[in-house]
Amino acid sequence: MDLEVEPVEEVDEAAVPAGVDAPSYVLYGGKGGVGKTTMAAATAVASARDGTPTLVVSTDPAHSLSDTLETEVPAEPARVRDEDPLFAAEIDPEVALASGPLGLEEGALGPLETLLGEEAANPLGGSMPGSDEAAAMRLLLQYMDDTRFDRVVVDTAPTGHTLRLLELPELMDSMIGTVVRMRERFGGVVDGVTGLFGEDTDEAEGVDGLQELSDRIERLRAVLRDPQLTDFRVVLVPEELSVLESERLLARLGEFGVPVGTVVVNRVLQDPAEVVDVGADWLVAPDHEDCEFCARRWDVQRTALERSQDLFRGHEVRRVPLFPQEVRGETLLRVVAACLEE
DSSP, rough: OOOOOOOOOOGGGGGOSSSSSSEEEEEEOOTTTSSHHHHHHHHHHHHHHHTTOOEEEEESSSHHHHHHHHHHOOOSSSOOOSSEEEEEOOOOOOHHHHOGGGGGTTTTTTHHHHHHHHHHHTTTSOOOOTHHHHHHHHHHHHHHHHOOOSSEEEEEOHHHHHHHHHHHHHHHHHHHHHHHHHHHHHHHHHHHHGGOOOOOOOOOHHHHHHHHHHHHHHHHHHHOOOOOTEEEEEEOOOHHHHHHHHHHHHHHHHHHTTTOOOEEEEOSOOHHHHHHHOTTTSSSSOOOTHHEEEEEEEEHHHHHHHHHHTTTTTTEEEEEEEEOOOOSSHHHHHHHHHHHHO
């Protein structure tokens, strides 16, 4: 059976948002495949429409930001719209980490950099597990100080990766504290072996580098935990497993003190006109009366939605309908943004 899908046409410009009500840093997280990239791209497009310099960055190793924006997105931030100050980047973890630990210049940790490099080496070859999270942290720190951007929107890696990213500051802080205490306790011994790293090595460089690294980690932690600066938005689809996964993510984020202001329920099988009014006749509604498949799927989704309302009480819950077209390009991203800002 041939299905005719209407082409994506223009929407009522007055109905789609120019600008967003969001803090400086917006992070979209959740299970893989729920639409985080779509939400991040839509938020960034809307944010830039009112002239706010906005960077959208993907830290997911399986990038799809270029496809969603329908433009080539480089590994380093670059402007991708002529009419709006929209910048984008798809992080290459290996390249990001090659320039030094969490943004420190090469050699900043002195002899400890060599030791840390050996510790981080993967004996099985390839990238060390968690390298994408470390790269994300390194670049987030860098972008916080980049005066080109007033808002940074992050399409995070899937849930497990995101949690490891949030655990990394605690791990690094613990490691740094241990090394500093060892230096204080065994300073004489350390002085005696610094020659092993070269005669010109200044052992104070390592201590200074560690302190700078610790300060950067603490700053990132503070930013992630400040609801005035950061909104971690959880994305899910209206299915029981996705709701359960999101429940666990919310609990873990709560353990880290990371604020979750918004929960986005994506691909809801209902009439788009019930979610957002953008004056678009080409937005096809599902037929719950004559289509048995649609009716059954809607029953499944309604059950999940009822549960999600209880789970996410106290958060802003936004619904994004399931569109007949794949969400790619400016027009549909504006519709999604309108759903997020309703």
